[in-house]
Amino acid sequence: MSTEPKPGGSLGVAMKRKEDPRFIQGKGRYVDDISLPGMLHLAIVRSPYPHAGITSIDISEAMRVPGVRAVITGKDLEAAGLGWLPTFHGFDKQMVLAIGKVLFQYQEVAAVFAESRGAAADGAEAVHVEYAPLPVVTDPFAARTDQVILRPDREKKTNHIYHWEVGDKDATARALRTSPRRISQRIWFQRCHPAPLEPCGCVAQFDAMGRLQFYVTSQAPHVYRTALAIVTGIAEDKIHVISPDIGGGFGNKVPVYPGYVCAIVGALKLGRPVKWIESRTENLTSTGFARDYHMDVEIGATDDGRMTALHVATTADHGAFDAAADPTKYPAGMFGIVTGSYDVPAAHAEVDAYFTNKAPGGIAYRCSFRVTEASYAIERAMDILADELRMDPVEVRRKNFVRKDQFPYQSRLGFTYDSGDYQKALDVALEKIGYKELLKEQTAKRLRGELMGIGFSTFTEVVGAGPSKHFDILGIKMFDSAEIRIHPTGAGIVRTGTKSQGQGHETTWAQIVAEELGLDPQNIMVEEGDTDTAPYGLGTYASRSTPVAGGAIAMAARRVREKAKKVAAHLLEVGEADVEWQDYKFQVKGVPAKSVTMKEVAFAAYTNMSQNEPGLEASYYYDPPNMTFPSGCYVAVVDVDRETGEVKVRRFLAVDDCGIIINPLIVEGQIHGGLTEGFAIAFMQEIQYDSDGNNLNTNFTDYLLPTSLETPHWETAKVTTPSPHHPIGAKGVGESPNVGSPAAFVNAVIDALSPLGVRHLDMPITRDKVWRAIRAAEAKTALA
Amino acid sequence: MIPAAFEYVRAHSIDEAIAHLQQHGGDARVLAGGQSLIPAMRFRLARPAVLVDINSVRDLSYLRASDGVLEIGATSRDSDVERAGWIGDRRWSLIHDVSRVVADPVVRQMGTVVGSLCHNDPSGDWTTAALASRAEVVVRGKAGARTVPIDEFLVDSFTTAVGEGEMAVAARFPKPDDRTAGSYQKIERKVGDFATAAAAVQISLNADGTVRAAGIALSAAGPCALRVDEAERLLVGREPRDETIRAAADAASRRSAPQADLRGGVDYKKHLAGVLVARGLRQALARLGARA
Known part of the structure; x- marks a missing residue:
């Protein structure tokens, strides 16, 4: 196995990761490394109760803590029209800070802004909240009985969130009935948490132009920009989202969290940058959990082991808000893959989701929904x-x-x-x-x-979500994109709508470009995560980067090659139709001796382009066919x-x-x-x-x-x-x-x-x- | 995870440390390795007003063998014990075993033996080993030093015989004879976790193969580390045969009074106490070349 990068032939090379020298030397730049002049720190007051009415919130002692500059509550946000946050697939909304009651332990209740992290923590401790405990529902099967309605704010007075199904119900039931052999088992995939080593966090600043500079641990910076524009009403051109280096995401950094909204509100209200970095406890107790599916599986089979039918009925525990990050048309994600590697003649899958007094989530933890x-x-x-x-x-x-x-x-x-x-x-x-x-x-x-x-x-x-006819988030189709610029010396830059959190994009994206253009991957820079410079894309999760953005990169590179071909024809003094791309070079068809390298073409694209448009760049928005x-x-x-x-x-x-x-x-x-x-x-x-x-x-x-x-x-x-x-x-x-x-x-x-x-x-x-x-x-x- | 505000003083001598402790009384805590104290402060479970840092006290970092006693100074790290030149001698096998399974290698770089004894966590490793080894702790106060047997030193969960204005300056482990070996058996969910169950065993044999002395203690089996006297009595004077080992293990199971938690239920942990004592005894005997 070759480990040496080389111009051309980059695919399949076990090249060492270009990003690693930076990370190994502790030179990565994470959100918490960002410190802006005059920056305040945000700490969040959280509920000790899983379900309780809020009788009163007394902030007077907190305001007397040295260094505390402001405390805001759900009422303040509600008055500003920012009390609730839509969840990603649009079926529910989530409180930013508790309004009237809390629905899970560690829910966000108040936000404290102070001169230091310590002062913010002291201030949070000094906010006195009076709670009136309410009956707690932790079991989705108990939630199903609707004896306690957890979300009276919703139109339908039930804990049932949705029913989703796919497949042929009747045929499956029939096949199961007539199967000589049957098994059934309730299988629970427990509630777990992605627990990235770097917790979530952000720094929000309104710059001299009144533009929001938002540094955040986001797996999907462009989606954040659009979501923030929709939630806050700030025009999208006035929002700049930057995802710096990220220390693991695993789906946990896809949703928009209340702390982000509070930081932005604080920055606006106080006219100073605000940093919010959650603790490990906050990450584990309030940000997107994963799984928590109770799956009743039935299989019918013949005596010799041929499957005849599969039925799966799932009871899903979504916690206090339906904050599952799924594509709009797929409330239960890609659960239809439950037939797995097997050719089952009849199958039916259904999912019923319920609210409980637990943290919201249901994100895709290192999995495709x-x-x-x-x-x-x-x-x-x-x-x-x-x-x-x-x-x-x-x-x-x-x-x-x-x-x-x-x-x-x-x-x-x-x-x-x-x-x-x-x-x-x-x-x-x-x-x-x-x-x-x-x-x-x-x-x-x-x-x-x-x-x-x-x-x-x-x-x-x-x-690899996904084809636009099926997949969208907030209505935005789940394509992804790439922009490639090749510089005069044959080096270049590729920008994409994805965002690496450890996946190694800085290396693999360069290898795709290098493979397609016959260039050296060491000299292809990869840039992601900055919404001002990167083309619009839906981000990195659900194993979509290579299937979607990887496709966009290859297609953009081929567009670059098309343009380069014109320049090559000029250099080779033949018509474009007589030029072919062979062995990572342009050559006169059938005459390998008459060839030019991409590096030579790149230089000519800026120095000797003849009638061709100067420059060598292209972009591609890739809508995957499947x-x-x-x-x-x-x-x-x-x-x-x-x-x-x-x-x-x-x-x-x-x-x-x-x-x-x-x-x-x-x-x-x-x-x-x-x-x-x-x-x-x-x-x-x-x-x-x-x-x-x-x-x-x-x-x-x-x-x-x-x-x-x-x-x-x-x-x-x-x-x-x-x-x-x-x-x-x-x-x-x-x-x-x-x-x-x-x-x-x-x-x-x-x-x-x-x-x-x-x-x-x-x-x-x-x-x-x-x-x-x-x-x-x-x-x-x-x-x- | 920001601690509440506290004052920090650095002591350069034992007398200076004790003076600070006398001055601040119950509001002060000694900072040695800090591997339990600092996390507790970050969660605001501990809120000392003053930390008295003894890491700059020069005459506290030592491992000293004299008069048949191994003395471990208050700022000696777990890793110092783990790497001591004499640690491979089988008579120290209990301490050697423990020194390799306390928390994780990173914590052992800073954590101290004496600090662990003073912390007296119900799931402590050193407290359990100290019981089985019949160690003592040297406590200094204004009036001078006193030596406290470990059974008296461990008072209750997170509580020891160290009074206000006092500090523990050393732990003393009696040097076992050359017909002694031990074993520390610990079940943990992962490296660095508190023990689900653990047992410390140390036995000395007579020339005729009967047991001369036995130390058996359990961790995570009660409010603090627990001596299983019944098992010790069962063994002494007898040949350590299979049925005796089983009886000692059963005594440990009965004596164990653990709390149910995420690591396991009460019955499971009681069962483990017996399994681990039996395994410990067998390993100690194997180290002595004796057969159970």
Whole structure:
């Protein structure tokens, strides 16, 4: 594998990340590194109650704290017409600061502006709020009864937010009824949190021209600009959004949060810049959580393991406001991918969402809008089906795979899968993991009473939102864009509507440009995140950067090449029709000896352009014709300690198919990172509330991030089926490991416990939970 | 996460530190490694008016072996113990084990043994090891120094025998004989987490293979680290056979009185106490070349 960047042939080169020297030396520039003259600091007063009326707010003591300059409450914002914030897909609105009552613990109640962070914190502590507690609803199944209506502000007096469904309900019900074999299982994907190491924050300033300069940790700066224009009424040309370096987003930095609005209001009201940086606790307790889907999965099958039908009914817990960041027409995101890698003849999926007294969210945590929930449900259920049929889970999967010759494959739930080779990925995995030997070892261990498990997940994702006929946010179609300028010396700059938060765009975007134009990727600068300079795009989340912006970059580069061709014709002294692009050079058709490099053409474009328009630049707004469908086969091997319930992940192999790879080193890094998150979700992470509505995971002592010491060793391999519709055949990879791995881990643990009769455990698979399952099984055996 | 306002003074000698502590009484806290105190202050769970920083007191950073005692000064770091030249000697195996699993490697660079004893967290590692080792703590006040056995030193959760205007200056671990070994067994959700359950074990054998002395203690099993006297009594004078180990483990399970939390339920933690004591005993015996 080549690791040296070179002019041309940049695709597939494991080039080191251009951004890393800056990050490794601590020279990244994050929002909290920005300090403006006269800047004030914002601290937010938060509710200790999950559901309570606000009787009074007394700010007098806070105003006496040295350094405190102002305190604002929900009433102040309401008077200014800024009391509520629309949520991204437009079905709900969210309080900026509590108005009349609070709906979840840690909800924003008042904003304190002060000369220092310390003074702001002291001021926040000195705001006295009187609450009148109200009955708390933490369980979406209790919310469903509508005994307590949480959102009387809404027209419909119910906790039910929406019903969404896809597929053929009747045909699925019929097929299930007549299936010789059936399984059903409630599978919960617990509430978890993306927990980026850098929490959310912003600096708001109105400059000398009265223009809002807004520095913010945003994965989608252009969407922020438009949303701020709509919410605040400030003309969009008077808003400049800048996303500097971002320390991880994972979907958490897609929504617009109350702190941002407060900072802008404070900057306007006080005439000084305002900084807001949330604490870890604030990030975990009030910003976008992920998942929290209770999925009732039913599968019908023949005796020999052919699936006949799939039905999934989901109860979704959305918390106090419907702040899920989904495309407008997809309130349950891409949950329709729940048929996964399988050719199911009849399928029906439905989701009912409810309000509860929990933090709002439902964002796509390193996944394309509910794809992780869907993938986990089907991959977990396939193992339950295998168990029911007493078949090898590998064979059940193989029997039901969409075959290679079926692509493009029309799923029963509305997606057209672009390409894939699921059999091959499985074969590679079985070979590489040594499945036969592992099975032998497992048989021997079981005879000795030892618990060893092998778990598979053969998932398919749907990413790259998306085609304009289906996908929009706030009405804006989900295209993305690129602008490329090539300078006289053959160096250049590419700007896009995306925003890297660690994905390595500064390197991969340069590689795409370099590949298309035969230039050196080291001299292609990448700039993102500044709405004054970057072309409009919908940002980086849902694995959309490479599928959408990556397409835009390749297409813009081809436009540059078209223009360059005219200049090349002039230099080669032939007609344009006689010039061809061959081996990263322009040459006279069929005469390789008569050629010019892009570097030579670039210089001529500014010095010797003849009749051609000077300069060498182009832009492209790319509306993808379809989504892309990355897939993979993951295998986990675990040993379970019978005495303590400890699970040791002995091996983990990820075979990924993300189409054409731009930079294998970055892909490998993405897979390692996502697997580590998937591992954490499977074994450690849950945002848990007690029945009184108290959040129990308010910092990293109780919301666990694994370290290198817990994290298993990752093995990787690849299968490549290029996306037929993407300009360079890429599919996106950032989210595959987070989407695909939880089921592999859980399936392995359940496989280990299966001799005891255990068929399912919900995540996180804690030691306590495993021990209880073992003990319950042993008690049952003792009775028998 | 900004602490409430506080004053900071740096002491250069023990006398100076004690003078500050005398002056400010209960409003003052000693700052050594700060690995528990500073986070508690940032959450505003602790709000001392004055921090007395003892890191510049020169004669407090030492590990000293003399008169059959290992003395650890108040600003000696966990990592100093972890890297001590003599730590590989099996008689110190309990302390060696602990020094490698306290919090995480970064915390161990700053965290101190004596500070951990003074903090007396219910899930502490050093407190548990100190019980099993029958350590003592040297406490200095205006009137001079006194030596407090660890069982008396650990009063209640986050409470010790150190009075107002006093400070702990050293921990003293008796030097075990060469037929002694120990083991520290800890189950944690991840490195750096508080123990779900942990057990410290130290046993000394007679020449005939019977147990001469035993120290057995549990962490995360009550308001503070807990000695399992019954298990110690069961072992002393007997050959450490399987049934004796099982009986000691059962005694530990019964004695354990943990709180249910996100790490696990009460019954699970009680069960673990027994499992870990048994594992600890077996490992200590293995280190002595004895078979259970």
